Amino acid sequence: GGNDTPEVKDEGEEVVTIKFLHRWPQEPYNTFFEEVVSDFEADNPNIKVDMQSISNDPFKEKIKVVLGTDDAPDVFFTWPGEFTNRFIRAGKVYDLTEEMNSNGWKESYVYSQLEPFVLDEKIYGAPFRVDGKIFVYNKELFEQAGAQVPSTWDEFLTTCQKLEEANIVPIAFGNQSPWAVSHYIGTINQKIIGENIYKAYDPAVGDFSDPGFVKALEEFEKMVPYFNANANAIKHDEARNNWMAGKAAMMYVEIVEIPEIESVCTDEFRDNYGVFNFPIIEDGKGNQSYLTGYPEGFVVSGTTKHPKEAVAFLKYLTGKEVGKKEALELGYINGAKNVVEKGEIADVVYDNTQIVFEAERMVNWLDSGLHAKVCNVYLAELQKLMDGMTTPEEVMQKVQEKATEVKDEF
Amino acid sequence: MKRLKQKNYLIYMLPAIILISVFVYIPIIQNFYYSLFRMNSYTDEMVFVGLSNYKKIFADEIFYISLKNNIYYAVISIVCQVGFGTVLAILLESKLAGKLRVFFRNIYFLPSVISVTAVGLLWYFIYNPNMGMLNSLLIKMGLENFTHAWLGEPNIAIFAIIAMSQWQYVGYIMILIIVAIQKIPIELYESAQIDGANGLQKALKITIPNIKETLLVTSVITVIGSFKLFTEVYVMTSGGPYNSTQVLGTYLYNTAFMYDEMGYAAAIAVIIFVITFSVSILQIKISNSGKE
Amino acid sequence: MIVMNNKTTKTLLKTLLYLFFIVLATMVIYPLIWIIINSLKTNSELFTNSLALPKNPVWSNYIKAWKLGLSTYFLNSLLVGAVSVTATVFLGAACAYGVVRSQSKFKDIVFYMILGGLLLSPQVALISLYKIIDKIGLYNTYWAMIIPYIAFKLPFAVFLMRSYFLGFPKELEESAYIDGCSSIQTFFRIVLPISKPILASTAIMTAIFVWNEFLFALVFIEDKMKMTIPVGLSNFRDALVTDWTVMLAGIVIGSLPMIIFYLLMQKNFIKGLTAGGIKG
Amino acid sequence: MANLSLKSIKKVYANGFEAVKDFTMEIEDKEFIVLVGPSGCGKTTTLRMIAGLEEITSGELYIGDNLVNDVAPKNRDIAMVFQNYALYPHMTVYDNMAFGLKLKKIPKDEIDKKVKNAAKILEIDNLLNRKPKVLSGGQRQRVALGRAIVRNPKVFLMDEPLSNLDAKLRVQMRTEIAKLHKRLNTTFIYVTHDQTEAMTMGSRIVIMKDGVIQQIDKPQNAYDNPVNVFVAGFIGSPQMNFLEGKVEKNNDIRIKVSEKVILSLPEEKQNILNENGYVGKDVIIGIRPSHIKEAKENCDNSYSVFESTVEVKELMGAETYIYTTINDRQIIAKFKANTEVDFGDTAKFMVKGSKLHIFDKETELTIF
Amino acid sequence: MANLSLKSIKKVYANGFEAVKDFTMEIEDKEFIVLVGPSGCGKTTTLRMIAGLEEITSGELYIGDNLVNDVAPKNRDIAMVFQNYALYPHMTVYDNMAFGLKLKKIPKDEIDKKVKNAAKILEIDNLLNRKPKVLSGGQRQRVALGRAIVRNPKVFLMDEPLSNLDAKLRVQMRTEIAKLHKRLNTTFIYVTHDQTEAMTMGSRIVIMKDGVIQQIDKPQNAYDNPVNVFVAGFIGSPQMNFLEGKVEKNNDIRIKVSEKVILSLPEEKQNILNENGYVGKDVIIGIRPSHIKEAKENCDNSYSVFESTVEVKELMGAETYIYTTINDRQIIAKFKANTEVDFGDTAKFMVKGSKLHIFDKETELTIF
Numbered sequence A: 001g002g003n004d005t006p007e008v009k010d011e012g013e014e015v016v017t018i019k020f021l022h023r024w025p026q027e028p029y030n031t032f033f034e035e036v037v038s039d040f041e042a043d044n045p046n047i048k049v050d051m052q053s054i055s056n057d058p059f060k061e062k063i064k065v066v067l068g069t070d071d072a073p074d075v076f077f078t079w080p081g082e083f084t085n086r087f088i089r090a091g092k093v094y095d096l097t098e099e100m101n102s103n104g105w106k107e108s109y110v111y112s113q114l115e116p117f118v119l120d121e122k123i124y125g126a127p128f129r130v131d132g133k134i135f136v137y138n139k140e141l142f143e144q145a146g147a148q149v150p151s152t153w154d155e156f157l158t159t160c161q162k163l164e165e166a167n168i169v170p171i172a173f174g175n176q177s178p179w180a181v182s183h184y185i186g187t188i189n190q191k192i193i194g195e196n197i198y199k200a201y202d203p204a205v206g207d208f209s210d211p212g213f214v215k216a217l218e219e220f221e222k223m224v225p226y227f228n229a230n231a232n233a234i235k236h237d238e239a240r241n242n243w244m245a246g247k248a249a250m251m252y253v254e255i256v257e258i259p260e261i262e263s264v265c266t267d268e269f270r271d272n273y274g275v276f277n278f279p280i281i282e283d284g285k286g287n288q289s290y291l292t293g294y295p296e297g298f299v300v301s302g303t304t305k306h307p308k309e310a311v312a313f314l315k316y317l318t319g320k321e322v323g324k325k326e327a328l329e330l331g332y333i334n335g336a337k338n339v340v341e342k343g344e345i346a347d348v349v350y351d352n353t354q355i356v357f358e359a360e361r362m363v364n365w366l367d368s369g370l371h372a373k374v375c376n377v378y379l380a381e382l383q384k385l386m387d388g389m390t391t392p393e394e395v396m397q398k399v400q401e402k403a404t405e406v407k408d409e410f
Numbered sequence B: 001m002k003r004l005k006q007k008n009y010l011i012y013m014l015p016a017i018i019l020i021s022v023f024v025y026i027p028i029i030q031n032f033y034y035s036l037f038r039m040n041s042y043t044d045e046m047v048f049v050g051l052s053n054y055k056k057i058f059a060d061e062i063f064y065i066s067l068k069n070n071i072y073y074a075v076i077s078i079v080c081q082v083g084f085g086t087v088l089a090i091l092l093e094s095k096l097a098g099k100l101r102v103f104f105r106n107i108y109f110l111p112s113v114i115s116v117t118a119v120g121l122l123w124y125f126i127y128n129p130n131m132g133m134l135n136s137l138l139i140k141m142g143l144e145n146f147t148h149a150w151l152g153e154p155n156i157a158i159f160a161i162i163a164m165s166q167w168q169y170v171g172y173i174m175i176l177i178i179v180a181i182q183k184i185p186i187e188l189y190e191s192a193q194i195d196g197a198n199g200l201q202k203a204l205k206i207t208i209p210n211i212k213e214t215l216l217v218t219s220v221i222t223v224i225g226s227f228k229l230f231t232e233v234y235v236m237t238s239g240g241p242y243n244s245t246q247v248l249g250t251y252l253y254n255t256a257f258m259y260d261e262m263g264y265a266a267a268i269a270v271i272i273f274v275i276t277f278s279v280s281i282l283q284i285k286i287s288n289s290g291k292e
Numbered sequence C: 001m002i003v004m005n006n007k008t009t010k011t012l013l014k015t016l017l018y019l020f021f022i023v024l025a026t027m028v029i030y031p032l033i034w035i036i037i038n039s040l041k042t043n044s045e046l047f048t049n050s051l052a053l054p055k056n057p058v059w060s061n062y063i064k065a066w067k068l069g070l071s072t073y074f075l076n077s078l079l080v081g082a083v084s085v086t087a088t089v090f091l092g093a094a095c096a097y098g099v100v101r102s103q104s105k106f107k108d109i110v111f112y113m114i115l116g117g118l119l120l121s122p123q124v125a126l127i128s129l130y131k132i133i134d135k136i137g138l139y140n141t142y143w144a145m146i147i148p149y150i151a152f153k154l155p156f157a158v159f160l161m162r163s164y165f166l167g168f169p170k171e172l173e174e175s176a177y178i179d180g181c182s183s184i185q186t187f188f189r190i191v192l193p194i195s196k197p198i199l200a201s202t203a204i205m206t207a208i209f210v211w212n213e214f215l216f217a218l219v220f221i222e223d224k225m226k227m228t229i230p231v232g233l234s235n236f237r238d239a240l241v242t243d244w245t246v247m248l249a250g251i252v253i254g255s256l257p258m259i260i261f262y263l264l265m266q267k268n269f270i271k272g273l274t275a276g277g278i279k280g
Numbered sequence D, E: 001m002a003n004l005s006l007k008s009i010k011k012v013y014a015n016g017f018e019a020v021k022d023f024t025m026e027i028e029d030k031e032f033i034v035l036v037g038p039s040g041c042g043k044t045t046t047l048r049m050i051a052g053l054e055e056i057t058s059g060e061l062y063i064g065d066n067l068v069n070d071v072a073p074k075n076r077d078i079a080m081v082f083q084n085y086a087l088y089p090h091m092t093v094y095d096n097m098a099f100g101l102k103l104k105k106i107p108k109d110e111i112d113k114k115v116k117n118a119a120k121i122l123e124i125d126n127l128l129n130r131k132p133k134v135l136s137g138g139q140r141q142r143v144a145l146g147r148a149i150v151r152n153p154k155v156f157l158m159d160e161p162l163s164n165l166d167a168k169l170r171v172q173m174r175t176e177i178a179k180l181h182k183r184l185n186t187t188f189i190y191v192t193h194d195q196t197e198a199m200t201m202g203s204r205i206v207i208m209k210d211g212v213i214q215q216i217d218k219p220q221n222a223y224d225n226p227v228n229v230f231v232a233g234f235i236g237s238p239q240m241n242f243l244e245g246k247v248e249k250n251n252d253i254r255i256k257v258s259e260k261v262i263l264s265l266p267e268e269k270q271n272i273l274n275e276n277g278y279v280g281k282d283v284i285i286g287i288r289p290s291h292i293k294e295a296k297e298n299c300d301n302s303y304s305v306f307e308s309t310v311e312v313k314e315l316m317g318a319e320t321y322i323y324t325t326i327n328d329r330q331i332i333a334k335f336k337a338n339t340e341v342d343f344g345d346t347a348k349f350m351v352k353g354s355k356l357h358i359f360d361k362e363t364e365l366t367i368f
């Protein structure tokens, strides 16, 4: 790579260039990063940050390509969990444990948000944006149908039924990219099965034999009729637009979508929607107060030539100062403690972030938690299940087959 | 002096030869080699697995779905692009078409100059089940029963994509055929007219036999193109729903860059190569035997 | 009587034919018009009724699309397109000329190599190509697109131009030799200028390919500032935030140059194809 | 039966160009009509109107007794041979010849008979299974003729059928077509821009210029008695020499071309000039090269003699062409093969007065 | 200065085909040499070797005193005019002519002078700004000549420069090239397959067949005294008639072609046959069409007379060709224009014995 050619500044200090890769090429995020970078550069005259970005979908593929080159970015975005773990296993991620443990860096984060970056007791990354999955609902439509905000699974199904009877589409759902369905299943799995899911999700174990997996799908099947038509043919954001247009009553969204909803919706609508947590499943074995959703974060490349500078940048990027700017400008909350006070940002965002911070533990997104190959089969089968083309047993059988195959290659 | 000239001609060919060798042939040969390994894109680690990638392919459900989709695509494209394209070309070149033929020709060709990404996005909108053009039109015409979630229904989605390609490429093939038709001396038609041939007979007995070669070439272009298929699917469905629109190109891409199985992807590449190569050889054979 | 019938059938046939042409043209054009109409709407207008005309044309969609990076993609596409098309046409012409004029047996090998190159699909080479590009340090540079584009379009260019040069009057070159040209001078001052139509056809074919190429651009470029339109457009469609109408505007902007380029060149295009043709 | 009648036929092309103007002619059954004229004079257009390939703008065309203006080509009972033969390249010779018959749904064995018969006449029976592209020019020509013959048409139309052949073959095919006409005994209409072909083949020739018929006549008549300067210049090779001169009356009426070249005339021709009031006027004189000879020592006074410098001498074997210039006009004379004059010499030429053609200078029409 | 010397020149193509075999000839300065022969005989190959466009396989080529076998075309001081003119279509007439001079880096004003001068000679000074494609065939031809002239070459090479022109223009350009040669006073080497061009233009002609020179001679000599059957048949139009006959001796030595056709000979020729032992042997007889005439009532016995049926009669204006068949061979006779014999008649022909050409049947070489 040509970027690390040392330049000599007036003071005689060597200027180091580090490459930085994120996944927000669109505005206003890109400008935000540009400002962050220039602030950092101003504070650290010996470091130059070469910033690049790739948007969400291609990022998943491109990051692998990029890490294969000799020119891998020194600091890059990633989703914790299996998505990152494979890079860790391949030595592509720098071990931050030592740095984290000194100067109280580790302690500056809300631990539930840092924990996802831990593998085998070593810390590999830092959270940049916290996230979790919640339901949003249209108060007016609920009123129309005389429906209540549900807190249990059975209530939830009743609510759906009522809405349906009032000729209102109960749930907006866009599952053309099937990561959307994985969020439902991930949540239901956790709530029904409990700790066993971690055994299943670990590619080295890959044991999906717990009957809860089938049970979870059976429960899921119960809600399928309440989705809008053609869920497999529309995109998540399209569904969200429909929901915002009053074409459906509820939607399962990520907390990070809230700022987006806020920014485009009318004032009228802003007062007209509320949020609630995924209903608890009463006979489920899982801890019902866990929350689905993992933070997103950044890591340092395992092959970086400038670990010191890269770590410094990472620390700044995920730290409190940037966190505040991030919260104010983008409405995103990072994993650092006490970044903003209530009132500084929109209440919905603040409140919902508190839900995350208060959750006992985060449950990783199913799609980034699972090994890619297993995930692919799982998601495809889930789409099929929604179309009634397969049964829960068959789905899990296929998943198990793939998981076994992956385990054997491990 | 003569000898010097010979060398000169080599110089003319050299840049092209080097570029093609290095960036087309070497990768392809290397690809054969890779197909014998298990490897991923982000490490240099390679595990020799012999032919097991191939063994796996032949037991792989998605591979067969992909292959089937490619074959659908090829067959339909031949019928629509070459078949209908020929009809269109003949009609446009017929006397009846008059002066507006250039206008129509350009219109029909237009979609093929637009990028597949743009066309894909465009058709994504057309097929959108809620506000898409197709369903909107169907509803307007009172054909509500015919509305579909075009890209969301597994038994329809691939055909929806294929339909889009036909829309895009009929004009392209048509142009190639028009060019061939224009090379047929007009006297042949006049002679046939005196011999008593009507329009249809002229098309069948004069035009078609005289553009046989072009028809073969365009068929091969179409078939090879069918197996090169990637962007259309990637942009429209990425292979979904549940792999029902997967084709070899996207499957290869997915295995390589999403499932981290570069070796397996290389093996798929080899199979694409074998298929396209055999089709082409077949064509050369056929056209050669036609020349005798 | 017969006269009447003859003429009426002709008119009838002509009317039917035109009807068919117009229906077909509508099928081709309507989506394009649809996209233009909807690119001038707001998102909610689009979702309420995509067939209606925009109430107030939202021209800002175009400005937004342009500012959102399309301007960069656009310039990148122009740059990559110009360089690859020029190089392909030029190197292709040289190679085709060499193949046609050379007397050595070597030229047959070259020709078969070219033919072979025509058959190979880019995906097959993708993985190794990616490694090669990376090894020689082209990854994430314009060259990572330009060079593979040239390499993969050359066979077609050579193929197209070869059949043209086969019919190129050798006397013109000999005349130039006698006039005192060297071989290279002959090529530049006589052969190339005369071959304009076929060069134009090749240029159009190559330009269409380059302007629209997706796979290589997707894999070999990582820097947003170096992306070309196809990848850029698909980038617009980020998972969570999609401004649909702006994207439509982007599609329109991204497609216009090729449409204009084609319409400007179409006469030469057909002429060149007729002179060269795609036959072996 | 297969007489043709063309009445005031006119062709105006879509772009407004009037290619044929008021073409009127009666063609008898079994005639060999040659349409001849310089490029662009409307020959092909006329032929194509007869064939039905081009619409007739106005006028009437009868084949036999039927008005065929609006009859489709296939129903006109004609056959056409094109300049480039227009053989179907994808069919064998046999199929080329059988194509029209097949379209007419004639029984297979009958087709076979007809094709083989025609092939025998043209001596191409051994080529029936070949494709056109492996045939030589002459063979293709024959196949094209064969394809016309099998249709057994009332009228044979040919558009410069020989111009793609080389000189030797052209001469050979010329006589073959002439023989074929004798043998088939049908009406032939033949288009050429080569006056030699017209002269040697036609039973009558139609000389056209700018879409207008100049003369319809037997070949030798057109040669001997051209109606105007154009026909006189067009028919005959080498071309007729033209000079300008003034009709002067001293004792005799003579024509003075220059001080040195004064042409005398026989008495009856002098009278014609006199009676028509040409004395003192300028006229155009036409002399065929074969009528300008090398002057013998003493020739009688039916000849006029003059001297001029030889500019080019062309040996033709049996004779020699001598080129010279009189009043800035190039003149060709036909001398004997063994003449001794050479390039640069001053040669003596003689012209017989009775062989002179005289044209009105204004109208360019023939006086005698 | 610009004399050429070709010594045992030979050309073997890459595929092993021997196109020119042992071509040896001395060409004087300012000669007009015409290479003539049927298609494929190696004329073009020879010319291209002289131009330097084709390698000489063996032998030596001198231009002036220099061995030029390995000299590049541009350095040979030659100019070449191609059959299809090979004008650069993207350049104006002026640029076409100036191109070679520009490459030589000659000053602009000098180029201008040369080009304008050449254009004036050829009367194309008004065309200088046009592109070739808007020119007529004859104009293109002139431009091609002009492009050659400006180079001021020692040797002018021309490969069938007239064969793309129509008959009339061909005749006209023929004389223009002849005049040009006189005017430029350089060596011309001219290739054609048309014997008329060869006869009329060449100061000497080289008749080739299958890569071998048959005869190098002045045109009229080649016509009058061909060295063999091939040359005799090739030179002259219409072609010489050939018959086979047996030399018989009764009182006189005569040649019997058939019962009805017996040809008598003058005494000295009889002696030649006798002395060379041809009596009783078969020979080939050649008679030019112009030597077969319509028999007059009483002609002296230097003529042989015979009768035959007229098959085709071709009017040529100044004369008439009569076609007939003797011993299955087609014979052409030149009758007067006003002959009364017609198709189907039995005509009387006469041949003068002194005009007969006799060839050995085995070797096909001329006996006399």
Ligand SMILES: Nc1ncnc2c1ncn2[C@@H]1O[C@H](COP(=O)(O)OP(=O)(O)OP(=O)(O)O)[C@@H](O)[C@H]1O
Pocket: D013, D014, D015, D017, D019, D037, D038, D039, D040, D041, D042, D043, D044, D045, D046, D193
């Ligand atoms: N389709 C057409 N539209 C307009 N003008 C035409 C068309 N076809 C021919 N002409 C013009 O009509 C005139 C007569 O053309 P035609 O082909 O009959 O000439 P011709 O006598 O056959 O000449 P040639 O000897 O060159 O074949 C020409 O001036 C030609 O340019």
Ligand SMILES: Nc1ncnc2c1ncn2[C@@H]1O[C@H](COP(=O)(O)OP(=O)(O)OP(=O)(O)O)[C@@H](O)[C@H]1O
Pocket: E013, E014, E015, E017, E019, E037, E038, E039, E040, E041, E042, E043, E044, E045, E046, E193
């Ligand atoms: N490049 C070549 N390779 C092999 N054979 C050739 C080549 N060029 C010409 N010949 C052969 O050499 C012979 C002489 O060719 P050349 O062109 O000299 O004939 P030509 O006398 O000019 O005939 P034409 O009158 O047809 O132009 C021909 O039989 C031809 O087929």
Ligand SMILES: [Mg+2]
Pocket: D043, D044, D045, D159
């Ligand atoms: Mg014509």
Ligand SMILES: [Mg+2]
Pocket: E043, E044, E045, E159
């Ligand atoms: Mg030649």
